[in-house]
Amino acid sequence: MNARLFAFVGGEIGSWRVIETKTVAGEGLAEVKRLNVVNAAVPLLPDDAQWLLRGVTSNERYVTRSERAQLTAKQPVLGRRQATCAAFIPIRKTASWWNLAQDERRMILEESSNHIKTGLKYLPAVARRLHHCRDLGGDAEPFDFLTWFEYAPSDSAAFDELVAELRASQEWTYVDREIDMRLARD
Ligand code: HEM
Structure with a gap:
């Protein structure tokens, strides 16, 4: 389990400097100077940190064989x-999303919203890692997903376009909390 565990610590340290924090939906998160991305368990909020978010990488839920081949x-x-820019976007989806069956969620994510098809247009500019929060066992994780992306400064505008396309999709009508943090590595 440990290799799949990631902690995102918002505070004063870490190799990623926060450039901008926008609350897209729902309750915000305290603004911090830096983000420390840790591939290990961080059981307690470190001194001087404002918040700690945790997630685990997992198996895919929705990709088909042919989409997986294209992604790979x-x-x-x-x-x-060269990827000195990053975006950290924690997301929570509504109870009505989680009450859907797997095939209904796949229909919305891809057949109606083209999440994977849209995302594929932005590869290989954008590298990504998806972390799941619901399977951690605790009952207090504030988000369902912690999404992480890295790209070069020259691809920032393209990344904004990607995010705008996704936010306009049917899938995003099920998003009820979303924070968009942009970062730079120095
Ligand atoms: C899930 C691809 C960009 C948020 C997924 C999945 C794929 C994917 C294949 C499904 C994983 C599975 O089968 O479980 C991509 C690609 C992108 C991209 C290629 C291009 C860079 C984004 C962006 C955001 C985002 C910019 C946020 C603004 C999410 C979320 C999920 C997800 C929250 C989980 C959805 C769920 O399980 O309900 N993405 N994505 N993705 N992606 Fe993206």
């Missing part, structure tokens, strides 16, 4: 030298 062929790794 195009998706870059995290940590590329």
Whole structure:
């Protein structure tokens, strides 16, 4: 379990400097100077930190075999030298989303909203990692997903376009809390 566990600590330290924090939907998060991304358990809020969000990487839920092949062929790794920009976007979906059956969620995510098809257009510019929060066992995780993206400064406008396309989709009518943090590595 531990290798899949990630902690995002908002505070004064970490290699990512926060450039901008926008509350897109629902309750905001305290503004912080830096984000520390830790691939390990962080059981307690460190001194000087404002918040701690946790998630685990997991198996895919919705991708088909052919989508997986396209993703695998195009998706870059995290940590590329030129990818000095990042976006950290914690998201929560509504109870009505979670009450849907798996096939209904797939229909909305891809057949109606083209999430994967849209995302694929932005590869290999954008590298990503999806973290799930609902399976951590605790009952107090404030988000369902912690999404993380890395790209070069020259791809910032393209990333904004991608996010705007997704937010206009049917899938996003099920999002009731979303914070959009943009960061730079120095
Ligand atoms: C899920 C691809 C951008 C938020 C997924 C999944 C794929 C995917 C394949 C489904 C994973 C599964 O089968 O479980 C991409 C690609 C992108 C991209 C290629 C291009 C960079 C984004 C952006 C956001 C986002 C910009 C946020 C603004 C999410 C969320 C989920 C997800 C929250 C989980 C949905 C759920 O399980 O209900 N993405 N995505 N994605 N993506 Fe994206």
